Amino acid sequence: MEQRDSYHVFSKIIHWVTALLILGLLFLGFYMTSLSFSEDKLALYGWHKSFGLLVLALTSVRVLWHVTKHKPKPLETHKKWERVIARSAHIFLYFALFIMPLSGWIMSSAGDFAVKFFGLNVPDLVQKNESLFQNSRQVHEIIAFILLLIVGLHMAGALKHHFIDRDIILRRITTANLGGVGGVVLSVFVFSLYVFGAVYAVNHLKIKYLKSISVIDEAVRVSDHSDDISLMSSDLPEWHIDTDNSLIGFEVTQYGQGFQGHFKILRGQIFFDEMQMAQNKVRIDIDILSIKTGSDDRDAQAVSAEWFDVETFPNAVFEANIFEKISTNHFLARGKLTLRGVTMPIDLPFVLNIFPDANGKSIAKMVANLNLNRLDFGIGQGKWQSVDAIGGVIKIDISLIARNQ
Template sequence: MQWRNTSEHYGVVAKSFHWVIALLVIGLLGVGLYMESLDPSPLMFKLSFWHKSFGITVLALVAARLVWRFMNTHPHSLPTHAGWEKTLAKITHGLLYLALFAMPLSGWIMSSAKGFSVNVFGWFTLPDLVGENEQIGSIARSIHGYAGYALIVLIGLHFAGAMKHHVIDKDSTLRRMLPMVVVALGVMIAPASAADAPAWTIQKDQSTIAIEGTQMGAPFKGGFKTFDGVIHFDAGNLAGSKADITIDIASFDSASKDRDGSVQGAEWFDSKTYPQAKFVTDKFEAGTDPNSFIAHGQLTIRDKTVPVQLPFTLVVDDSGVATADGTLTINRIDYGVGAGQWSNPKDVGTDVKITIHIVAKK
């Protein structure tokens, strides 16, 4: 059981604060609206007693949650969140905290100003925040009412945002705040395989696959001009994410006609027999830093397939364009490229660095 937050997930304590406060606030808003319709009666006084007690409880929980938030790592926004979504979320959360403090405090002041000390569950009585004062009581009542209606709007926005991420974007924004019992139930009733993450279209004119190697000790650079593939990716649905990339070997270009011609031969890529290289993912996992991931997959060159890991970063801008940058180093001998008389690393280095820069849109 994970008590504290991580950069990817909320811990048990943060989740408990969130859901207990949410349930109490929704209940208090409902009771408060109902009390507005009541004339003075034993029922109204009983409801008022419980309303105040639970309202003070919310005040204490919100204060404790805020302290816990500053004591913990806060999970970062998913890289698929647009800039406007992140800004709106920050504004909504800030206003929620403001309203959650304003509601119980204004209720406490209103009760004190009307000459009714706040007794909490019959356990103890809070000190009055102000003396009896009709004008202050009236102002506090107005603040209490406006804060209540503001909370209703903010909770509605918060709920709408969560549903948008869960139903439309199909990311993990809602799932990583759900209690474990709900997540476990969802796993039990979910299909055996995760639904595919959203598809992305590679922008070929903006994307590159570059390589770096050495020849007779001197570095050289090159790349493949033609490649394409299918990418399904969602940072919140890594189980449903996958990629299948095909590279046209004949499109290799290192700005040297002699080198580019020779590497197409039988001792190197043998592009006539093996015209394509392929990278197919097995799974994705989150990296240690925000927006970082690792693609585990199989890289096939010629007739050799070798498992590789491709660490990469992913950034999605406000317009929804995703940019992925990653680097891995392979040993060309593992793929039978330049083997035999060319296997001596003094002639041609065996380590080849591959750098990807992929720009994609949904």
């Protein structure tokens, strides 16, 4: 039979398991954000997500259990303000135990990051959405700091009841035989985890708000390299690329799950006439710094020296002057792609549709798909040459609109 002045043994187990998980996740969350991008960091994110989902499951079980089981009544010796604070803290803790993992799950889904529960694939809650990713990330972070504060107050209140008031509050959720020594041991253990989390929380704030970050100025970068461009000439009419509505999309895998992104076309020249295939030629300059994957952290890593190294190689260039017609609206461009200082031959099959616009001028829509091996171009240096974390094959999807003026 349950004692009215103590929690059920299952309630005690789920309380302390959840408490240790929360303290560990707070510590891990703030710690992993301080790390530079690496396979170790990606692995820590994976563990963080798995244990976060475990907290969500345990909290759901805990709520259902408490609805059906008896809970000890507040002590009569407690003042009204103590009961109000305790009640408010418990409400927020339950709220946070649901919102934290859910916001993290939404953040990963919206940012196109894989979510797994100890190796098992978990479905996305939402589709990729950069705005939602940023908002849910902010919610996740704010709740983490508030949770750290509330947990600290919750711990302080429990210790006050045990060592100063000398009532049974802490013994209700531990053991009736918890004495002074046991209370000290428990306090030191839990407080140590809390301090670790608090230290890395402060470090996280320093990194985010106090550290100056050098950013490459795009306008300067473009002007610095504009002299390197030699313009082509041709007797054929030139097609002018609509850079605002043209993209170079891509998909690559991270731990087996794909994420997508895109680059913008910086500039280009297209001379194309289906009736004069031998004279066709094209040059497209791709702005590597324009990369967008839905995650600022991932974008920053992509342009670093280990990956695309935009400070040295700001643009990728595709050039072709051999074209073949495969069938109606289907063509093949034989050329070369220069990426990260490496030039490789490329056969680019594409579909081209030309039609008049409202003003009677011609519009060309070209779509193409191909696969590239990032290692052929040296994308991913050092430990990133392994394809265990980031896949080696990059699927390229090109969507280009041009006008003949």
